[in-house]
Amino acid sequence: EADIYQTPRYLVIGTGKKITLECSQTMGHDKMYWYQQDPGMELHLIHYSYGVNSTEKGDLSSESTVSRIRTEHFPLTLESARPSHTSQYLCASSLNPYEQFFGPGTRLTVL
């Protein structure tokens, strides 16, 4: 079954730690996206990719980085987590720009 996966679902970590949020999709989509969302707020695009070896920064400035070495995999890394990084991170993929398929999200808490 085609799907999009995110791990971990929940992460509580101390300040200064390096973290990687995983995102994988089995639909063969070229386009993939990372969004950040705080409760009651809009989803903000922080990174996107049009395919392997393609990564771009989104509209919201983020200290995170991403890589796209394989079509199905689009991990997000924070080199040194801070409390201001506490948020929900949503990964999505799409064939066309409009109908994006979202993963369940990772809720990150940095203490």
Place this chain on the structure above:
Amino acid sequence: DQQVKQNSPSLSVQEGRISILNCDYTNSMFDYFLWYKKYPAEGPTFLISISSIKDKNEDGRFTVFLNKSAKHLSLHIVPSQPGDSAVYFCAASGGDDKIIFGKGTRLHILP
């Protein structure tokens, strides 16, 4: 500066009645509008869309209306069902493979 605005954070509707969710936008370059639905602890799922060249699109119980002169769109759900209780995000795209989301409206369907 919010380009997509959902001014009602929440809405309660009796089961079986019509639910109307509203959305305003500021960017006249948007050419595609979308509604996404989100349950707790899940990622958003695509619900329905409308091109800027149309004023109405219907899919089962869901109808989206677009008023370009007023820069306003609405989602009608008829009849409302308990499973429709969720957060609904209005979104728009300007043809650059990116989607701008509103803050969402939480819909409660009352028994």
